[in-house]
Amino acid sequence: MSTLTSGTASAARGVGPLLRAWREQRRVSQLELALRADSSARHISFIETGRSRPSEEMVLRLAEHLDVPVRERNALLLAAGYAPRFPQTPLDDPALDTLREGIERLIGGFEPYPALVVDALYDVVAANRGVMALFEGVPESLLVPPLNAIRLTLHPQGLAPRILNLREWRGHLLEQMARQIALHRSEPLRALYEEVAAYPVPDTGGTAGREPDVPVAYFALPMLIEHEGRTLSFVSSISTFNTPMDVTVAELAVETLLPADPATAKYVQSWLS
Structure with missing residues (x-):
């Protein structure tokens, strides 16, 4: 099971390491991500190391700029202590x-x-x-x-x-x-x-x-x-x-x-x- 698709595993790891993994996957520096998200490299560093808890809005903003798939954005929110934002409706609903x-x-x-x-x-x-x-x-x-x-x-x-x-x-x-x-x-x-x-x-x-x-x-x-x-x-x-x-x-x-x-x-x- 992927750690980025498991809510339990994601929550256990915390949102910081998950965001860092997505940033590294996208080959984006902390400074570049900070500029995209209207933040600072210091704040991004604090989030990734767990020294700062991002707001729900910040989690979603970073996920958007890292092009994180919708399913994984829910995992990031759970890891940060927030409720999932995006439903998963069965196609026959x-x-x-x-x-x-x-x-x-x-x-x-x-x-x-x-x-x-x-x-x-x-x-x-x-x-x-x-x-x-x-x-x-x-x-x-x-x-x-x-x-x-x-x-x-x-x-x-x-x-x-x-x-x-x-x-x-x-x-x-x-x-x-x-x-x-x-x-x-x-x-x-x-x-x-x-x-x-x-x-x-x-x-x-x-x-x-x-x-x-x-x-x-x-x-x-x-x-x-x-x-x-x-x-x-x-x-x-x-x-x-x-x-x-x-x-x-x-x-x-x-x-x-x-x-x-x-x-x-x-x-x-x-x-x-």
Whole structure:
């Protein structure tokens, strides 16, 4: 269990060491943080060493300037002796009905192009018909909820054998996960990373050096995937919610797959015709 995601462990350590750990993680000096937070390096030092107890406002201000994730801001508040500020509302709670409906409309409106919504562990919380078309042929054992987008993509029985540039796409996904682990310090996410990083790379999918039928000057790293005998190319775009006030909402991400060439766009349009 991560010490930064455990309220009990955080409180035992105190807020000072936790703030120092986040500052060092962000490679920010005490002086630089003090200037950002309209404080003094001396006061920051006193907070980190436990000589001074920060106010609730100061904890939140420092957390904001250190880009601490919302979930961990609650841990900092607990460690400083304050109540958590940000709720963690289950996604199926009636309070989030409007959010869920908006998400469904968003990814539905993106059809026929694939779009899905994942949580902090890349578990799929919503997906449109374009995504499900790509998952055709994946064994039922991998489609048991909760679906995990990373596991489905990199598992030797998932999409991996059909991804023609698997080594490049796998490297991109693992690097993305590593950045998230550094940001959130999530042990469950680290466990997922270690699981998928250990998957063997199939002989097909990326190792045969196959290229698209028609060479294309891509504007971003594409995922080249075989679908019913055709090579499709997609580039990924990920968006999150601005200034979230709920842990659940803060950890949602909307991923869309845009066709990277005219042939893919034309073929995908036929999925819903």
